[in-house]
Amino acid sequence: MAQAIAVARDGKRGRTSTAPTPADGDAQDGDRQFVTALARGLQVLRAFRDAAEMLGNREIAARTGLPKPTVSRLTHTLLTLGYLVHGEDGERYGLGPAVLALSAAFLRQNSFPQMAKPYLQDLATAVQAHVALGVLDGLSSVYVQLWRGQGQRITLSSEVGYRLPLARSAMGMATLAGMDEAQRAPLLARLRRDSGAGWPQLERTFLRCAREIAEHGYCVGVGVWHPDVNAVAAPIHSPGARGAFALNVSGPAFLLTEEVLRGDTGPKLIAAIGRMRALGIVD
Structure with a gap:
């Protein structure tokens, strides 16, 4: 069966994932109001395709197309603000509770x-x-x-x-x-x-x-x-x-x-x- 399909039988589900879809580029050439640093931070958050997914800086850089040093600064900032959390290995990141708060606000609206x-x-x-x-x-x-x-x-x-x-x-x-x-x-x-x-x-x-x-x-x-x-x-x-x-x-x-x-x-x-x-x- 193809990658996109997982079969669940007798209560057991096997799951496979497809290749990630790159985040949408939001570069706004000539827009003086556009904050590139903010857009890049949101690109990092969009790199996570699943709430349980854990990614390292290298993987995030590959998904977003951003330089790895830039990704390192962004993940540090997002970690500090609660939008990312550290994995058990201390090297990878997952989505943090601050993202959930934004999702809850969206669903209320x-x-x-x-x-x-x-x-x-x-x-x-x-x-x-x-x-x-x-x-x-x-x-x-x-x-x-x-x-x-x-x-x-x-x-x-x-x-x-x-x-x-x-x-x-x-x-x-x-x-x-x-x-x-x-x-x-x-x-x-x-x-x-x-x-x-x-x-x-x-x-x-x-x-x-x-x-x-x-x-x-x-x-x-x-x-x-x-x-x-x-x-x-x-x-x-x-x-x-x-x-x-x-x-x-x-x-x-x-x-x-x-x-x-x-x-x-x-x-x-x-x-x-x-x-x-x-x-x-x-x-």
């Missing part, structure tokens, strides 16, 4: 994930796949909530905090499609610049996904993020929520075939959104 929880848990169980709520962050969508089907035996190695690139995921395409033109244009400009020769294919994928969302409310991604993982995604809006959100249902390609996604999973996703809309949880 965006309470709809908690209100949506029973509907999305029911959806995950009905389709026996992962259901994730993601929010836009730079050129990625970041999982803020994740549900697995009760009794689900095949799982993907992703958790809350996992990042999916806008350019290579159904969730990313749905996030872009759900924005108004003023919000979307600068992101597409950055994707055009960063993708180079790959832009025509990326543009075709986005236009297809935008059409599917306009017609059906969801878009399908067949092997877009990983050749062995398929997904269906839909933009979602909630009154008072801050950020651009999307829902994603994903699973192994041999189970969630394109036929299943279009004929069963996608309609069930839209039905779940409809039930939440009827109660005013989402717009």
Whole structure:
């Protein structure tokens, strides 16, 4: 089975991880208000893909592209402020309690994930796949909530905090499609610049996904993020929520075939959104 898929049988889960996705570069040439040192510190925090992950300065430098001496100063500062903690070996770092405090503040401001929880848990169980709520962050969508089907035996190695690139995921395409033109244009400009020769294919994928969302409310991604993982995604809006959100249902390609996604999973996703809309949880 491919790297992206882990199999859980008889209550035992084996998990593998895929190669890390580099943090989104936020360099703002010519912006005199932009604080580069702060941006670099946030890049260090974004290098952690899992709450339990422990990284050394060398690994952080490799993930962020920052010089190792710079990383050493940043990790020292973040350690002092409580955003990082030392591992048992004293050489590696993990995320600290100050990061959790920021996450809690975000969730208090965006309470709809908690209100949506029973509907999305029911959806995950009905389709026996992962259901994730993601929010836009730079050129990625970041999982803020994740549900697995009760009794689900095949799982993907992703958790809350996992990042999916806008350019290579159904969730990313749905996030872009759900924005108004003023919000979307600068992101597409950055994707055009960063993708180079790959832009025509990326543009075709986005236009297809935008059409599917306009017609059906969801878009399908067949092997877009990983050749062995398929997904269906839909933009979602909630009154008072801050950020651009999307829902994603994903699973192994041999189970969630394109036929299943279009004929069963996608309609069930839209039905779940409809039930939440009827109660005013989402717009």
